[in-house]
Amino acid sequence: MAKEITARADDYSQWYIDIVKKAGLADNSAVRGCMVIKPHGFAIWENMRDQLDRMFKETGHVNAYFPLFIPKSFLSKEAEHVEGFAKECAVVTHHRLMNDPNGNGVVVDPEAKLEEELIVRPTSETIIWNTYRDWINSYRDLPLLINQWANVVRWEMRTRLFLRTAEFLWQEGHTAHATKAEAVEETLKILDIYARFAEEYMAMPVLKGVKTINERFAGAEDTYCIEALMQDGKALQAGTSHFLGQNFAKAFEVKFQNENNEEEFVWATSWGVSTRLMGGLVMTHSDDDGLIIPPKLAPMQVVIVPIPKPNEVIGEVAEKIMRALRDKGISVQYDRDMTKRPGFKFAEYELKGIPVRLGLGQRDIENGQVEVARRDTKEKSSVPLDGVADYVEKLLAEIQQNLYQRAYDYRTEHTTRVDSFEEFNEVLDGKGGFVEAHWDGTTETELQIKELTKATIRCIPIDGEEEAGKCVLSGKPSKQRVVFARAY
Amino acid sequence: MAKEITARADDYSQWYIDIVKKAGLADNSAVRGCMVIKPHGFAIWENMRDQLDRMFKETGHVNAYFPLFIPKSFLSKEAEHVEGFAKECAVVTHHRLMNDPNGNGVVVDPEAKLEEELIVRPTSETIIWNTYRDWINSYRDLPLLINQWANVVRWEMRTRLFLRTAEFLWQEGHTAHATKAEAVEETLKILDIYARFAEEYMAMPVLKGVKTINERFAGAEDTYCIEALMQDGKALQAGTSHFLGQNFAKAFEVKFQNENNEEEFVWATSWGVSTRLMGGLVMTHSDDDGLIIPPKLAPMQVVIVPIPKPNEVIGEVAEKIMRALRDKGISVQYDRDMTKRPGFKFAEYELKGIPVRLGLGQRDIENGQVEVARRDTKEKSSVPLDGVADYVEKLLAEIQQNLYQRAYDYRTEHTTRVDSFEEFNEVLDGKGGFVEAHWDGTTETELQIKELTKATIRCIPIDGEEEAGKCVLSGKPSKQRVVFARAY
Numbered sequence: 001m002a003k004e005i006t007a008r009a010d011d012y013s014q015w016y017i018d019i020v021k022k023a024g025l026a027d028n029s030a031v032r033g034c035m036v037i038k039p040h041g042f043a044i045w046e047n048m049r050d051q052l053d054r055m056f057k058e059t060g061h062v063n064a065y066f067p068l069f070i071p072k073s074f075l076s077k078e079a080e081h082v083e084g085f086a087k088e089c090a091v092v093t094h095h096r097l098m099n100d101p102n103g104n105g106v107v108v109d110p111e112a113k114l115e116e117e118l119i120v121r122p123t124s125e126t127i128i129w130n131t132y133r134d135w136i137n138s139y140r141d142l143p144l145l146i147n148q149w150a151n152v153v154r155w156e157m158r159t160r161l162f163l164r165t166a167e168f169l170w171q172e173g174h175t176a177h178a179t180k181a182e183a184v185e186e187t188l189k190i191l192d193i194y195a196r197f198a199e200e201y202m203a204m205p206v207l208k209g210v211k212t213i214n215e216r217f218a219g220a221e222d223t224y225c226i227e228a229l230m231q232d233g234k235a236l237q238a239g240t241s242h243f244l245g246q247n248f249a250k251a252f253e254v255k256f257q258n259e260n261n262e263e264e265f266v267w268a269t270s271w272g273v274s275t276r277l278m279g280g281l282v283m284t285h286s287d288d289d290g291l292i293i294p295p296k297l298a299p300m301q302v303v304i305v306p307i308p309k310p311n312e313v314i315g316e317v318a319e320k321i322m323r324a325l326r327d328k329g330i331s332v333q334y335d336r337d338m339t340k341r342p343g344f345k346f347a348e349y350e351l352k353g354i355p356v357r358l359g360l361g362q363r364d365i366e367n368g369q370v371e372v373a374r375r376d377t378k379e380k381s382s383v384p385l386d387g388v389a390d391y392v393e394k395l396l397a398e399i400q401q402n403l404y405q406r407a408y409d410y411r412t413e414h415t416t417r418v419d420s421f422e423e424f425n426e427v428l429d430g431k432g433g434f435v436e437a438h439w440d441g442t443t444e445t446e447l448q449i450k451e452l453t454k455a456t457i458r459c460i461p462i463d464g465e466e467e468a469g470k471c472v473l474s475g476k477p478s479k480q481r482v483v484f485a486r487a488y
Numbered sequence: 489m490a491k492e493i494t495a496r497a498d499d500y501s502q503w504y505i506d507i508v509k510k511a512g513l514a515d516n517s518a519v520r521g522c523m524v525i526k527p528h529g530f531a532i533w534e535n536m537r538d539q540l541d542r543m544f545k546e547t548g549h550v551n552a553y554f555p556l557f558i559p560k561s562f563l564s565k566e567a568e569h570v571e572g573f574a575k576e577c578a579v580v581t582h583h584r585l586m587n588d589p590n591g592n593g594v595v596v597d598p599e600a601k602l603e604e605e606l607i608v609r610p611t612s613e614t615i616i617w618n619t620y621r622d623w624i625n626s627y628r629d630l631p632l633l634i635n636q637w638a639n640v641v642r643w644e645m646r647t648r649l650f651l652r653t654a655e656f657l658w659q660e661g662h663t664a665h666a667t668k669a670e671a672v673e674e675t676l677k678i679l680d681i682y683a684r685f686a687e688e689y690m691a692m693p694v695l696k697g698v699k700t701i702n703e704r705f706a707g708a709e710d711t712y713c714i715e716a717l718m719q720d721g722k723a724l725q726a727g728t729s730h731f732l733g734q735n736f737a738k739a740f741e742v743k744f745q746n747e748n749n750e751e752e753f754v755w756a757t758s759w760g761v762s763t764r765l766m767g768g769l770v771m772t773h774s775d776d777d778g779l780i781i782p783p784k785l786a787p788m789q790v791v792i793v794p795i796p797k798p799n800e801v802i803g804e805v806a807e808k809i810m811r812a813l814r815d816k817g818i819s820v821q822y823d824r825d826m827t828k829r830p831g832f833k834f835a836e837y838e839l840k841g842i843p844v845r846l847g848l849g850q851r852d853i854e855n856g857q858v859e860v861a862r863r864d865t866k867e868k869s870s871v872p873l874d875g876v877a878d879y880v881e882k883l884l885a886e887i888q889q890n891l892y893q894r895a896y897d898y899r900t901e902h903t904t905r906v907d908s909f910e911e912f913n914e915v916l917d918g919k920g921g922f923v924e925a926h927w928d929g930t931t932e933t934e935l936q937i938k939e940l941t942k943a944t945i946r947c948i949p950i951d952g953e954e955e956a957g958k959c960v961l962s963g964k965p966s967k968q969r970v971v972f973a974r975a976y
Contacts, residue, residue, distance in 0.1 A: 030562070030618050031606065034555035039634065042552050044807070053714055064530050067522035068608075068639055068655050069578070072585065074518070086585040086594050090557070092608065093596065094579040095643040104575045108581065108605055117596055118519065118606070120556070120580065126682035130518055146527065151639065155583040168554050338791035 005351075006414055007288045012232040016063075019282055020161045023291040023352050026278075033159040033166030037275070040352060042301035045169070045278060049149065051201055052171065052273065055193045061145040061173065066127050068151075069118035074126040078251040081125065084218020088155035090120040101484035119321075120153040125219060125244070126173045129252040135464050136176060136266055138257045143186070144176040162279035163236075163488050176266045178258065180301050187243040189204060190271045191224045191462075194239040196471075202277065203294040203403040204228050204284045205411050207483060209436070209459025216441045217270075221245035227458040227483070229411045230283040235458045235485035241271035279488070284407050285376075291353030292375055294403050295396040301331040302392060304352045305345050307361035312399020317365050321358065324389035330396065334410035350375060354391055355399050378404055388431070417481070421472050424484070428453055434485050438478035440471035449473055455484045493839075495776045500720040504562070507770055508649045511779040511815040511840050514766075521647040521654030525763070528840060531787035537637065538786075539689055540659065540761065543681045549633040549661065554615050554934040556639075557606035566739040569613065572706020575738040576643035578608040578654075596839075608641040613707060613732070613758055616662045617740040622666060624754055626745045627915050631674070632664040650767035651724075652976050654975035655932070658762035664754045665748065671755035673709075677757045679712045679950075682727040690765065691782040692716050692772045693899050694726060695922070695971060698948025702931045705758075709733035715946040715971070717899045718771040721920020723946045723973035726768050767976070772895050773864075779841030780863055782891050783884040788822040790880060791842045793833050795849035798824050805853050805873065809846065812877035818884065838863060844880055844885050864890055896934060912972070916941055922973050926966035928959035937961050943972045 005022060006014040025041030053063070069092065075082045089289050096112030102374060109120075121127065128146075135141060149171050159165050177183040191208055191411065198206045206226035209357075216223045220242035228238045249255070249265040258264050285292040295301050302325060306314040318334045325332045335345055342359065349357055359371040359380075370388055372381045376399050383391050414433025418424045429436050439457065441444060450456050460482045469478050493510060494502040508514050513529030525533065541551070542568065546916060557580065563570045566724060569590045584600030587593075609615065616634075637659050647653050665671040679696055686694045694714035708730035716726045734753040737743070742754045773780040783789050790813060792803040806822045813820045823833055839846055847859035847868075858876055861868045864887050871879050902921025906912045915923050927933060927945065937960075938944050948970045957966045 026621075027622075029555045030559060030615065031555045031557045034557060036555065036619055037553040039550040039552045043550065046551065062527040063534065064527045065525040065657065067517045067519045067524065068641065069519045069522060071518060073593060075585070082594060088584055090606070091582040091585065091596055092578045093581045097563070097574040097578055097579065097607070105561060108579055113655060118578070119585070127518065131515075131524055134515075153556065169553065357794045381869065 001371060005244045005288060005290060006266050006296055008154045008231065008434075016279075016283060017161065019286050019291055020279075025282070025291070026161045028161070031166075033156055034210060035165050037169075040299070041227055041278060044293060044297055045275060045301060046280070047297045048201070048277060049171070050058050052193075052197055053149075055197060056147050056171075056173070059175065059189065061147050061175075063148060064146050065148055065150070066124050066131065068121055070121050070124070070127045072117045072119055074130060075119060077126060078247055080247075081219035081251075085154075086119075086120045086312070088244070089122050089155070090153045090155060092120065098400075121150070121156045122152055123270075123272075124148065124150070124152075124172055125174065125248050126252070129248040129254055129268070131255045131355075134448055136254055136256050136315065138180045139259055142176055142178045142256060144265070145173075145186075146175065147171055147173040149423040151355075153227055160279075161279070162275055162282070165275075168275045170272050171269060172272045175269045176249075176254070177269070178256065178267070180266075180267050182427070183245075183269050184243055187222070187224055190241040190269070191226065191239075194226050194241065194273060198226055198228065198238055199404065201296045202284070203296075203400055203407060204238070204280060205408045207459060207461060208463070209461045209483065211459060212446055212457050213445070214446055214480075215457065217242045219244060220270075221247070224462070225459055227485075228280050228284065229407075229414060229433060229485070230280070230488070231410065232283070232423075233414055233486075234278075235434065235487040236280050237458070237487065239271070239273040242269060244268035244270060250383065285403050286353070289347075289378075290351030291401065293353040295355045295400045298353070298355050299329050299331065300333050300354050300357065301396055302356045303349050304332065304334045304358045304360055305349070306335065307342050307359050307364070309338055312361060313360070314360055315458055318360060321360075321370070321385075321388060325392060328389060328393050330389075330393065346373075347376045350378075356395060358388075361410075374399055376406075418472065419469070424455075424472050425453060428455055428484075428486060431465060432484050432486065434458070436481040437455065437472040438469035438480075439482045440474045440476035440478055442474075443473060445474050445476075449484070453484075453486075456484050458483045458485050458487060491625045493776060493778065496719065500954045503776070504767075504771060505649065507774050507779055508767075513770070513779070516649070519654075521644055523649050523653050523655075525657075528787070529766060530848070532769070532785055533763060533779060535785045535787060536685075536689070537659070540681075540685055541637075543557045543685060544635050544659075544661070547677065547681065548912050549635045549663075551636060552634050553636055554612050554619065557611060558609050558612070558615045560607055562618060563607060565614060566707045568735075569707035569739075572842050573642075574607075576645070577610050578641045578643060580606040587677065589650055589707060591641045594729070595660055604716070609638070611758075612636065612638070612639055612640075612660055612737050613662065614669045614740070617736040617742055617756070620664055620754070621740055621742045624742055624744050627747055630664055630666045630744060631670065631755070633657055633661075633674075635661040648767075648907045650763055650770070654762075656759050656763045660728055660760045663756060663757045664737075664742070665757070666744065666752075666755070667768045668755050671733075671757050672731050675710070675729045675757045675759070675916070678729040678757070679714065679727075682714050682729065682759075682761060685714065686714055686726055686765075687892065689782065689784045691784075691888055691895060692726070692768060692771055693892065693896045694929065695947060695952045697776065697971065698950065698954075699728075699947060700931070700934055700945050702934055705730045707732060707735050709735070712950070713947055715973075716768050717895075717902060717921060717973070718768070719898065720771070721974075723922065723975040724764075724768050724771070725766060725946070725975065727759070727761040730757060732756035732758060752789075773891050774841070777835075777841030778865075779889060780891065781843060783839040783843045783888045785842050787819065788821050788886060789818050790846065791837050792820065792822045792846045792848055793830055793837070795830050795847050795852070797826055801850060801851070801853060804846055805934065809848075809858070809873075809876060813880060814910075816877060817880050818877075818881065834861075838866075844883060846876070846880075862887055864894075899970065906960065912943075912960050913941060916943055918973060921939070922936070922946070922971050924932065924969040924971055925960040926957035926968075927970045928964035928966055930962075931965075933959060933962050937972070941974075943974050946971045947976060
């Protein structure tokens with residue numbers, strides 16, 4: 001099974017597709033650009049969703065649900081927003097099919113044309129701010145801290161499972177505030193939640209920063225982001241948090257009476273992460289044998305494989321181990337399959353990324369031992385049966401930490417300060433990764449660098465030091481380094 | 489606040505809309521027939537979803553996600569299915585907008601017409617069975633026990649919040665089996681889960697039965713259902729579980745190799761419940777003062793209101809009570825608002841359906857007491873502070889039980905055996921409810937009764953006794969009574 005996976009060194013792109021398909025995460029569907037998320041992939045996504053949902057709720061957010069469709073005219077109300085999103089989207093024009101008069105299945109009923117076309121939401125700022133107009137009258141109605149878990153559609157030309165699909169799943173937060181300061185604070189609070197989630201749960205180190213004007217969300221005053229580095233030296237934007245100013249409030253006339261009885265426009269934020277994170281998870285940790293899932297997000301953290309096959313004695317010991325593990329909140333399954341051989345099963349669980357595997361044979365039991373294999377390093381060790389649950393609990397924490405450290409070290413090795421354009425190119429074409437360089441702050445230079453090198457400014461780091469320097473391309477003065485990379 | 493709710497006796501329909509809107513459950517949106525589910529409503533739906541999800545997972549089901557869009561041609565592959573669902577649906581015909589050459593916002597780009605139209609899923613049998621063809625080869629791949637939580641769209645002409653909306657949220661299970669017997673067993677297993685969920689969590693008694701041919705799901709061999717009775721004597725179909733035979737396997741050519749190496753078509757089931765359950769919840773329990781939520785589904789089970797307003801002493805006692813309640817897994821909040829009066833707050837929490845309210849004043853504390861008000865009966869009693877958590881825990885269980893009993897008694901009083909068509913009409917136009925009557929088994933009679941009385945056959949009860957009788961309309965022989973009602 002595992003042998004069918006293309007090696008990363010041979011073709012990184014194909015390796016990624018192989019992992020996603022063969023580990024049972026997702027597959028292409030009959031609908032162009034839309035994927036099927038398979039049970040194993042969906043179980044990981046559920047764990048991500050549930051943890052993020054807890055973090056949002058702990059910080060006072062509540063969930064709601066807004067319509068899938070957006071009237072076409074709504075999109076035009078915020079000038080920049082329409083430029084960013086109206087281009088490629090799914091347009092509903094009719095509400096009925098009828099039998100083909102020529103007898104070939106069904107056709108669109110021309111009588112059932114909608115008066116105004118509906119757009120399948122690419123993001124929901126417009127429909128939500130149109131609703132907020134009715135919900136907000138006074139400062140007492142603020143803040144509104146609302147999140148929605150939903151599917152959205154953007155008609156992408158080139159798609160890749162999880163990383164860029166026409167339909168994807170995400171959460172989108174949309175908050176409303178009485179003051180600019182409070183909205184900015186919210187934007188940054190969410191950025192911190194995203195970063196904490198990426199690092200503590202996905203074991204994926206991220207840079208926090210702000211986007212350049214050119215890379216901003218259409219309709220935002222400022223777009224903050226978390227940026228991760230994949231194993232092939234390319235960057236992945238993993239989440240964004242937007243300070244929207246009063247743009248959508250003005251477009252949809254959402255005003256409130258402040259404490260002095262004056263009318264003001266409401267301040268807004270929006271923020272989202274999506275099933276794209278699944279792609280980031282795969283490309284941060286997995287290897288040529290298959291998927292590697294950080295223990296905190298693994299649907300099955302431990303599997304017990306009987307050697308060479310299930311029998312009553314092994315079954316009883318396995319039950320005992322499972323009880324002890326479950327008491328600690330660790331998810332575990334016992335492989336009762338009688339037909340496949342241990343070697344086949346081992347490869348299968350490696351492919352699926354199960355963090356810890358216990359191999360349990362009759363002789364092990366006689367010796368009071370069990371073989372413990374960790375997925376991240378593939379090390380095996382014999383461990384006394386007595387106290388194996390404690391051992392596994394510590395091991396899971398160690399694996400979680402090791403995955404983070406490994407990714408962190410990779411990023412450190414692949415982050416390079418450069419001070420000339422020659423060096424800039426050398427690094428990009430060589431080891432790749434993040435390049436810290438001076439930039440003169442103009443969109444013109446940014447686009448020129450992109451055209452020459454295919455690298456974009458991933459972000460202006462939030463905690464970057466001030467440092468006088470010269471733009472790597474134009475030679476003009478700069479006050480802070482920014483982070484470039486080729487990106488997904 | 490509560491005074492603005494129309495009384496049930498005056499206008500049941502308006503009462504329902506008032507509760508849904510004013511208790512903060514849902515509202516209409518700018519998109520025809522699509523609703524906004526507001527935070528309080530969504531929190532209740534989340535509790536329903538999470539409990540159902542646990543019940544599905546405990547019985548071996550896993551979640552996955554399939555595309556929002558269905559190629560038009562897929563709908564025509566199952567002959568009855570297309571008749572049932574192709575009629576009223578949202579049709580995507582284009583994938584791009586462009587700036588209006590006349591300068592009026594955006595218009596559909598005629599160049600971006602799709603080769604084949606896409607339908608926004610009204611239900612997912614077709615796209616899922618098209619996928620299963622790739623997933624199923626051998627009996628070893630079976631059963632597939634997959635569920636999906638998703639939004640679906642049916643272009644309903646007359647809509648009503650939660651009960652009938654163009655877009656709604658639901659779960660749809662789609663299972664694949666090697667034998668007919670196993671698929672039938674699955675269909676009934678799910679029906680039992682639905683009934684158990686409705687009765688134990690929603691406190692809503694349901695009849696389990698099978699639909700007549702005329703009321704069957706388009707493409708099913710048998711449709712099983714749970715049917716509830718609302719306070720106005722009308723029935724609500726609350727969930728359906730379909731045995732699909734081999735219809736979809738044949739339409740999408742899904743075959744498997746059985747243990748004897750013979751090719752066979754796969755057997756199928758599908759089953760779903762939706763946000764319609766929210767409407768059922770409202771109409772089963774609520775009263776003229778507002779919503780009533782069964783404790784097991786209440787996002788906030790207990791609220792503590794300081795009398796007349798928060799102070800340090802009350803705050804400390806409230807903290808202690810909250811800790812004791814939370815230790816028991818009971819959700820509770822303390823109302824820290826300084827501006828509103830207790831009477832206003834009481835009405836507000838009654839409107840929102842919070843099961844238990846504690847009124848806590850300085851004098852109560854001096855007397856070692858707290859006032860406990862239950863939402864279902866509106867009874868109040870003074871309870872010793874010492875041990876109040878135990879008291880509340882028992883009270884919540886009692887409320888849950890009382891709500892079920894009240895609904896059960898209502899249903900018993902509104903279930904009538906009739907043996908003549910005159911009686912049949914009298915009951916329907918009088919007290920309403922379920923009418924148990926003999927029917928000759930023909931669609932013709934069924935439709936005639938519907939036309940004459942607006943009553944439909946809700947189901948043929950699953951555990952109905954055999955009883956010889958004569959059809960209430962045609963006088964022809966019948967072997968079992970069926971259940972009629974006017975329905976939502």
